[in-house]
Amino acid sequence: MESKPSPDLEAICAAFTVDGRWVSTCPIPSGHINDTYCTKFEDGGRLVQYVNQRINHLVFREPELLMENIERVTRFAREKILAAGGDPDRETLTIVPTREGRSFHRTAVGTYWRMFRFIGGARTYDRVEDLRHVYAASKAFGRFQRMLAELPGGRLHETIPDFHHTRKRFEAFRTALEFDPTHRAAAVRPEIDFVLAREKDTGTVVDGMSAGRIPERVTHNDTKLNNVMIDDRTGEGICVIDLDTVMPGSVLYDFGDSVRLGAATAAEDERDLAKVGFDLDMFDRLAAGYLDAARDFLVPAETDLLAFSAKLLTLECGIRFLTDHLKGDVYFKIHREGHNLDRARTQFKMVAEMEKRMGAMEAVVKKYL
Numbered sequence: 001m002e003s004k005p006s007p008d009l010e011a012i013c014a015a016f017t018v019d020g021r022w023v024s025t026c027p028i029p030s031g032h033i034n035d036t037y038c039t040k041f042e043d044g045g046r047l048v049q050y051v052n053q054r055i056n057h058l059v060f061r062e063p064e065l066l067m068e069n070i071e072r073v074t075r076f077a078r079e080k081i082l083a084a085g086g087d088p089d090r091e092t093l094t095i096v097p098t099r100e101g102r103s104f105h106r107t108a109v110g111t112y113w114r115m116f117r118f119i120g121g122a123r124t125y126d127r128v129e130d131l132r133h134v135y136a137a138s139k140a141f142g143r144f145q146r147m148l149a150e151l152p153g154g155r156l157h158e159t160i161p162d163f164h165h166t167r168k169r170f171e172a173f174r175t176a177l178e179f180d181p182t183h184r185a186a187a188v189r190p191e192i193d194f195v196l197a198r199e200k201d202t203g204t205v206v207d208g209m210s211a212g213r214i215p216e217r218v219t220h221n222d223t224k225l226n227n228v229m230i231d232d233r234t235g236e237g238i239c240v241i242d243l244d245t246v247m248p249g250s251v252l253y254d255f256g257d258s259v260r261l262g263a264a265t266a267a268e269d270e271r272d273l274a275k276v277g278f279d280l281d282m283f284d285r286l287a288a289g290y291l292d293a294a295r296d297f298l299v300p301a302e303t304d305l306l307a308f309s310a311k312l313l314t315l316e317c318g319i320r321f322l323t324d325h326l327k328g329d330v331y332f333k334i335h336r337e338g339h340n341l342d343r344a345r346t347q348f349k350m351v352a353e354m355e356k357r358m359g360a361m362e363a364v365v366k367k368y369l
């Protein structure tokens with residue numbers, strides 16, 4: 001893998017309104033798109049931590065608009081949390097402004113940086129270690145949707161247009177397959193056929209939305225379980241993070257996408273497919289947590305498709321990984337040869353298992369409605 005020159009984080013931090021003396025910055029190696037770091041400052045004998053992120057502006061083409069969304073969402077969340085007697089410093093992200101009063105800093109070389117306060121006493125989990133965390137995180141995403149239903153100020157910007165337009169994702173896959181720019185298609189015929197056989201599914205949610213049956217709402221759109229911070233002491237999902245894709249969408253995108261990690265028995269890139277599977281007990285916790293927060297505002301056109309959305313969004317993500325493999329790994333960061341293919345395979349294995357258990361999944365949803 002080619003390595004990028006590491007940026008001068010001390011200089012970047014100097015653009016932001018942080019008190020004290022810069023001490024160190026370490027990379028946080030998670031996420032497939034942006035680059036994330038943890039920075040320590042010393043202020044009056046105390047160590048204070050921050051999160052620095054370089055926004056990938058090839059993926060998020062308009063970082064200014066993206067940050068405008070995040071400013072609106074975090075400002076509103078802060079008001080709501082204060083009104084409910086909560087702690088806004090832990091329950092929502094807090095943007096550290098630049099010395100010019102902006103929410104991001106553009107360097108001379110044209111990279112975009114932002115800084116958040118670090119949330120202490122809580123952490124994220126890349127793999128499920130405790131079923132209670134699954135419930136807690138899913139509930140946090142449901143609460144997040146409920147809160148954003150009241151967001152004033154009009155529609156948010158679409159930071160990535162058609163992000164969860166599954167049919168367009170399918171079409172992009174078919175185009176990549178047709179051109180086969182890296183000549184990888186021949187070696188992945190079973191995966192290609194798996195996708196082609198499911199074309200019909202890809203229109204279900206987007207057609208419901210364009211017909212007006214499925215309402216457009218403000219959604220998170222990247223509801224991996226590791227996008228919720230779990231409180232070390234209480235085990236509650238205290239803060240929803242990674243707000244880059246908060247924008248208009250369907251609740252089905254959020255619930256469906258949460259299942260990819262939240263009901264998986266192995267990591268997203270596990271190579272040993274025997275370890276990869278869909279776990280119904282984990283799905284049960286996801287459905288219970290989500291519906292405990294969201295059942296009051298959902299309409300039947302949404303609840304009818306919750307179980308299906310799990311399969312659909314997992315399929316969509318697999319399609320995106322396979323497309324990127326065919327295109328030569330141009331979108332998702334990879335850390336080894338064939339990484340996107342490995343990721344696609346885990347998603348398809350989960351889809352196949354969900355298809356076999358769709359009846360049981362629907363019964364779980366019904367139980368909590």
Ligand code: GN1
Pocket residue numbers: 030031032033034059221222242245268317
């Ligand atoms: C990307 O970078 P990260 O891990 O937050 C992707 C998601 C995918 C996810 C797969 C903007 O998210 O849509 O579900 O990888 N984000 C973007 O793990 O494409």
Ligand code: MG
Pocket residue numbers: 222242244
């Ligand atoms: Mg993300």
